[in-house]
Amino acid sequence: MEKLKQRILKDGQVRNGEVLKVDSFLNHQMDIDLLDEIGAEFQRLFQDENITKILTIEASGIAIACMTARHFHVPVVFAKKAKSLNLDGELYTSKVHSFTYDRDYDITVSKKFIQSDDRILIIDDFMANGKAMDGLIDICHQAHAQVAGIGICIEKGFQGGGDRLRKEGYRLESLAIVESMEPGHIVFR
Numbered sequence: 001m002e003k004l005k006q007r008i009l010k011d012g013q014v015r016n017g018e019v020l021k022v023d024s025f026l027n028h029q030m031d032i033d034l035l036d037e038i039g040a041e042f043q044r045l046f047q048d049e050n051i052t053k054i055l056t057i058e059a060s061g062i063a064i065a066c067m068t069a070r071h072f073h074v075p076v077v078f079a080k081k082a083k084s085l086n087l088d089g090e091l092y093t094s095k096v097h098s099f100t101y102d103r104d105y106d107i108t109v110s111k112k113f114i115q116s117d118d119r120i121l122i123i124d125d126f127m128a129n130g131k132a133m134d135g136l137i138d139i140c141h142q143a144h145a146q147v148a149g150i151g152i153c154i155e156k157g158f159q160g161g162g163d164r165l166r167k168e169g170y171r172l173e174s175l176a177i178v179e180s181m182e183p184g185h186i187v188f189r
């Protein structure tokens, strides 16, 4: 998506070789007009997949999933990382290693929000090693729901998670794939 790539070039900052900071428009302060266009683009890409639900993971995926759901008119479910007194009933759980916090979380989704006849579109802001996605896919499998597609805003291609999941057979569409990056120089695939 050209507009997203141009914004990354304009406002993205490379940190420690492996971290791309886009917190001025994507995952801290958020440019809602851009997020709306991102949602429309995911709808265009996955419009033939009969999506019944969008699944994401807190925190940074939520806004993008919601802006995408506006174009599909389906509910959003987000996997929770924090243990909450508010979670009741039976839960699907999976273990996820968080990239930016460098710690493991037991993510949870209430069983009542994913059914075996759901066709799920999984949405997230970033794909790095694919650990968050592995956890979300695991939860879909536990629910016997179909993973109909995976939509990512920014994939860091050099970290391999996206290509591994494509090889596993998932339909994964990333709006921008960063092939290499260093301060002041970002190259897209």
Ligand SMILES: O=P(O)(O)OC[C@H]1O[C@H](OP(=O)(O)OP(=O)(O)O)[C@H](O)[C@@H]1O
Residues within 6 Å of the ligand: 027, 057, 058, 059, 060, 061, 097, 098, 099, 100, 101, 124, 125, 126, 127, 128, 129, 130, 131, 132, 133, 161
């Ligand atoms: O492909 P991976 O290696 O799993 O990396 C991608 C994940 O990392 C980030 O989550 P993180 O837990 O770091 O932070 P967040 O709370 O901002 O979502 C991002 O939002 C993705 O969910």
Ligand SMILES: O=c1[nH]c(=O)c2nc[nH]c2[nH]1
Residues within 6 Å of the ligand: 018, 019, 020, 021, 022, 023, 027, 099, 100, 126, 127, 128
């Ligand atoms: O803001 C972010 N920048 C990154 O490089 C990244 N990788 C995973 N998750 C990420 N979030």
